[in-house]
Amino acid sequence: MNDNSALTPQEVADILKIAKNTVYELIKRGELNSYRVGKKIRVDLKDVDEYRNKTKSVKSTNQPDSFTVNNKLNSFSEEELVRNNGFVICGQDILLDILSRYLQLHPNGIQALRSYVGSYNGLYALYQGNVQMATAHLWDGDTGQYNIPFVRRMLPGVPAVIIHLACRLQGFYVAKGNPKGIKGWEDLKRKELTIINREKGSGTRVLLDEHLRKLGISAKNIKGYERESTSHLAIASTVARGGADIGIGNEKSGLQVKGIDFIPLQSERYELVIKKEDIEKAPYQAVLEILRSQEFKMELEGIGGYDLTDIGKIVDET
Structure with missing residues (x-):
């Protein structure tokens, strides 16, 4: 098989020893290059090799179904951060990928970088100033609340605003x-x-x-x-x-x-967390407008799996 061989998603999955759905997720996140032939997705062998080489230096689990995502907050190059004004949205749900697209097209928006890390690490990154927006769905067993107890503990001395996205x-x-x-x-x-x-x-x-x-x-x-x-x-x-x-x-x-x-x-409550000092800035106001727009809500309803009753509502200011 030569370097220009065109592979189906299933063939890529077999090579990487992962599920075919994981291949689609890698493509969606821009971590694996692909192209279309009619309605079919194809991936070149050289791009599969490039993906494998790129992730070799990252510690992974020893399970065949797990895969490495570009989730290190320091992995963005200085050029990328300058080009995007250092604006990073942190979280893993596809809702955020759609939000980033809307934000790029908004008159007062910005092109955002995406960091695919979990809720706990995202809040820590927000506290450290490494990201501008973090998402969370962290349940506190003692209070039965989502997110508010964690935001108050993990952002000590940092006034924050929690904006509701969806229930899942x-x-x-x-x-x-x-x-x-x-x-x-x-x-x-x-x-x-x-x-x-x-x-x-x-x-x-x-x-x-x-x-x-x-x-x-x-x-x-x-x-x-x-x-x-x-x-x-x-x-x-x-x-x-x-x-x-x-x-x-x-x-x-x-x-x-x-x-x-x-x-x-x-x-569970899936919510967006930002620093209170930023909320009046143009990109953050653009995010609020997008979340509260009928167009954005309709696109998410088309995907399904979300309760969007309170999307865009400010639920807490710490």
Whole structure:
């Protein structure tokens, strides 16, 4: 096979030993070059090799379904930061990719860079001044609140504004037909079950850990707890292939994978966090206008999986 060989997404998945849906996500995030031939997506072998070489220096998990995303906040070049006025939106949901596109086209907008890190690390980056906007879906088991307790603890002395984006259903991914009869969090006490976990710092990982704490379940007694993957799609794909009995993620992503049933457990609040000192600046006002626009809301409704009732609403000023 020569360097110019055109590969299908499935062939790329076979080479990288990942799920085909993960290939599509890499392409969507701009990490893997692709092109169209009619309605079909194709990837050159040389671009697959380039992707592999680019990620070799990044520590990865030893699981075949996990993949490396460009999530280091210092990975942006000085030229990129200057060109984009250092404006970085942090978070992993496709909603933010769409928001970035709208922001680039807005009269008072800006071209934003995207950093695909989890909620905890995103808030830390905002505190350090490395990103301008961070998203969070962090559940506090003691108060039952999302995000507000974490923002107040993780941005000490930094007044912040929390803007609601959407509510999403979080739950378990299980094999089609739920052959193990899994119902909820209490099932994590069953020693015969194996899970596939999200990476440290993600909102989903925090959700799991908070429920384990409240139920008095030791993580070391759960098979697969140390096995991590960095996307909902990869988690669901692992369960579909029989690599785990339980995965945790949102409903929208799980329904994209064949061979999966979704067990809803709780509704989570996905929200945007910015520093209060920035809210009157033009790009931030543009973001608020976009979030509250009917056009943006209609595009998200077309994707499905979001409750957009309070999108654009300021829910807390710390």
